[in-house]
Amino acid sequence: MRSRLLRPLLATVVVALLLSCGGNSLPHSNQVTATVTPSSATITPSGSVTLTGNATGFTTGPIVDWYIQESKDIDFINDCGLLTSQNPPQSGCPYGYVMFEDVTQFPSTATYYAPSSPGVYHVTFGASQFVAFDHLTKTVQAVITVQ
Numbered sequence: 001m002r003s004r005l006l007r008p009l010l011a012t013v014v015v016a017l018l019l020s021c022g023g024n025s026l027p028h029s030n031q032v033t034a035t036v037t038p039s040s041a042t043i044t045p046s047g048s049v050t051l052t053g054n055a056t057g058f059t060t061g062p063i064v065d066w067y068i069q070e071s072k073d074i075d076f077i078n079d080c081g082l083l084t085s086q087n088p089p090q091s092g093c094p095y096g097y098v099m100f101e102d103v104t105q106f107p108s109t110a111t112y113y114a115p116s117s118p119g120v121y122h123v124t125f126g127a128s129q130f131v132a133f134d135h136l137t138k139t140v141q142a143v144i145t146v147q
Contacts, residue, residue, distance in 0.1 A: 025059050026129060026136045032057035034138035036125045042145040045116045051098075051142050053125030054107040058136075062127035064108040069122035069141060070095040088113070095121045096146075114146045121146065 034055040041049045055062060067081035071093060080093040084101055093115070100110035112123045121144045128137040 025131055026134060027057050027059050029136055029138070032127075032136065032138050034125060034127055034140040036123070036140045036142045038142065039140075040143040040145070042147060043114050045118060045146055046114060047146070048111050048113045049144065051110050051112060051123060051125070052107055053110065053127070053140070055127040055138055058127065058129045060129055061104060061106055062129045063103050064100065064106060065103065065124075065126040065128070066098045066100045066108070066110045067124050067126075068093065068095045068098060068112075069124050071097075072124070095119070096144075098123050112142075112144055114144065118147045120144070 032055060034053065036051055036053045038049075038051070043049050053064065053066070065081060067079035072079035078092055080089065080095065080097040082088070082097060082099050084099050088099070089097055094117075096112060096114045098110050098112045100108055106127070108125065110123070110125070114121070123142045123144055124139050125142070126137055126139040128135055
């Protein structure tokens with residue numbers, strides 16, 4: 001009789017402890033803002049521009065990502081965002097590419113290298129915070145005109 005009562009009680013205590021521990025430490029998305037400067041630039045074909053991405057409101061240091069939106073739209077794997085430790089692409093980035101230092105460096109500085117063809121391109125800066133079974137990502141774009 002005693003073990004029949006003890007099991008439900010023990011199960012209730014374990015569930016209560018699990019629910020009270022940890023919790024979701026993500027901020028609400030409207031508390032987080034991301035910025036990139038300059039937000040727009042005009043450069044020459046095959047030119048470059050340095051960009052700085054930043055975000056506020058995360059409860060811990062976010063993970064940083066930079067990519068070319070036009071590249072990501074056609075190939076999710078090759079978004080033409082590279083760490084500076086990687087070699088610049090020889091092909092596969094018709095909209096240019098962006099190189100940045102480290103996924104944990106914040107604020108984050110990146111350099112966009114334009115293609116030889118004129119156009120309007122979008123360099124996206126993203127910052128993400130991850131917790132168990134959830135994450136929050138904020139992105140913002142710099143509009144680069146190549147002419």
